[in-house]
Amino acid sequence: MVVGGGPAGSLCARRLVRAGLNVLVLDRHAFPRVKLCGGWLSPMVWDVLELSPTEYPGGLWPWSRCHVQHGGRLRTFEGSGHFIRRYEFDDFLLRRSGATVTQHALRKIERREDHWLLDDQFQTRLLVGAGGTHCPVARQLFASKRVKPVAAQEVELVVGSAAVAATRVGRDGEPELLLHDDLGGYSWNVPKGEWLNVGTGTSEPREVLAAWSAARELFTNAGHLPEAAIDGLKAAKGHSYYLFDPSNLNDCARDGALLIGDSLGLAHPLTAEGILPALLSSKLAADAIIGGTVSRYPSRLAEHPLMRDYALAAELLAAGIALRNRGRDRAWSLPSSKTVTRLTQAATARAFAWMFSGHPIPHAGVWRALLRKAHFLTRSNPT
Numbered sequence: 001m002v003v004g005g006g007p008a009g010s011l012c013a014r015r016l017v018r019a020g021l022n023v024l025v026l027d028r029h030a031f032p033r034v035k036l037c038g039g040w041l042s043p044m045v046w047d048v049l050e051l052s053p054t055e056y057p058g059g060l061w062p063w064s065r066c067h068v069q070h071g072g073r074l075r076t077f078e079g080s081g082h083f084i085r086r087y088e089f090d091d092f093l094l095r096r097s098g099a100t101v102t103q104h105a106l107r108k109i110e111r112r113e114d115h116w117l118l119d120d121q122f123q124t125r126l127l128v129g130a131g132g133t134h135c136p137v138a139r140q141l142f143a144s145k146r147v148k149p150v151a152a153q154e155v156e157l158v159v160g161s162a163a164v165a166a167t168r169v170g171r172d173g174e175p176e177l178l179l180h181d182d183l184g185g186y187s188w189n190v191p192k193g194e195w196l197n198v199g200t201g202t203s204e205p206r207e208v209l210a211a212w213s214a215a216r217e218l219f220t221n222a223g224h225l226p227e228a229a230i231d232g233l234k235a236a237k238g239h240s241y242y243l244f245d246p247s248n249l250n251d252c253a254r255d256g257a258l259l260i261g262d263s264l265g266l267a268h269p270l271t272a273e274g275i276l277p278a279l280l281s282s283k284l285a286a287d288a289i290i291g292g293t294v295s296r297y298p299s300r301l302a303e304h305p306l307m308r309d310y311a312l313a314a315e316l317l318a319a320g321i322a323l324r325n326r327g328r329d330r331a332w333s334l335p336s337s338k339t340v341t342r343l344t345q346a347a348t349a350r351a352f353a354w355m356f357s358g359h360p361i362p363h364a365g366v367w368r369a370l371l372r373k374a375h376f377l378t379r380s381n382p383t
């Protein structure tokens with residue numbers, strides 16, 4: 001049984017069905033359903049899905065340039081990726097899984113000898129938790145996360161192709177990204193044909209509403225939002241989810257129960273990309289189930305190059321924050337001139353655009369060696 005029919009649940013179900021298992025997916029919603037999400041897919045998503053973008057029947061917006069606002073300047077960078085609409089994408093993936101799907105909001109999970117009993121009516125030997133941030137399998141069977149979640153506000157609305165084309169920064173599908181000056185999050189404004197997807201995410205949940213309001217104001221004042229969208233933006237909704245932290249992998253498989261995707265907390269520590277790691281974890285979990293090696297799922301996930309890259313990103317982030325704080329404490333910092341500030345902001349915007357294309361961190365070995373040398377390898381010893 002797979003609890004949750006998002007990208008993680010449906011890919012896992014598909015692989016299990018193809019291996020001949022009898023799979024039931026439970027989801028609290030009837031599909032298609034709205035899922036708050038920008039709909040950005042980095043290139044590796046297609047490999048994990050074993051699907052060519054040309055085979056995807058829904059709306060698809062490839063992009064090769066992104067426009068990054070940071071430090072009061074808008075810069076354009078080359079990159080690559082796609083945007084989809086989650087309303088269509090998730091429905092497609094769930095249908096493609098070939099599993100039986102039942103609409104049911106799971107509440108109670110009990111252990112009975114060699115199986116799990118769910119809400120007194122479903123019985124299964126293997127239980128996959130793919131219910132996202134508030135997954136009942138994660139909450140009831142596994143340890144709670146040590147880190148706090150990030151928060152987001154977002155809305156996807158129909159505005160009309162002409163209105164979107166008249167105000168967007170680049171071509172259709174090219175994202176405008178506002179990297180917040182304090183680097184505590186970013187906002188986006190993505191044209192998708194007649195649709196517009198606008199949102200904000202912050203690492204500090206208390207700051208998300210103020211950041212969302214500031215982003216709307218900035219996009220509006222810049223003339224990058226159609227008049228017809230302004231009211232619709234007030235309908236934005238909030239959601240939270242967990243970024244990757246190595247400790248999230250400590251407790252994710254036992255007694256025939258596994259966690260995948262957002263239920264486990266795998267989104268990229270800097271970009272918060274969550275669909276790719278959700279799919280990767282579901283693939284590895286399904287393969288572990290099929291191969292009878294469920295107990296090795298956590299280590300296989302942790303050792304995967306993508307998760308190692310995420311772990312390095314988390315370490316670098318922690319090191320960067322520690323360095324900045326130490327600089328504040330000791331009253332030293334980089335020499336501040338307008339030129340240094342502008343160069344730093346340009347480099348930051350470029351690095352952000354680079355990661356937005358889903359590229360792994362370059363020269364990973366050098367960074368790891370530097371971190372080790374600087375005793376930054378553990379977050380508990382940041383100095």
Ligand SMILES: Cc1cc2nc3c(=O)[nH]c(=O)nc-3n(C[C@H](O)[C@H](O)[C@H](O)COP(=O)(O)OP(=O)(O)OC[C@H]3O[C@@H](n4cnc5c(N)ncnc54)[C@H](O)[C@@H]3O)c2cc1C
Nearest residue numbers: 004006007008028037038039040106131132261262274275
């Ligand atoms: C505003 C926002 C923007 C984002 N933008 C991007 C982006 O552009 N690109 C990207 O890669 N990631 C993005 N993410 C992250 C991404 O949406 C998630 O990482 C991804 O959806 C995780 O997939 P999942 O299958 O694990 O969980 P979900 O997609 O959340 O699916 C979980 C499913 O479980 C079901 N469920 C929950 N509880 C129960 C229950 N009790 N019983 C039965 N079913 C249940 C839900 O109905 C849902 O269908 C964004 C997130 C947010 C909030």
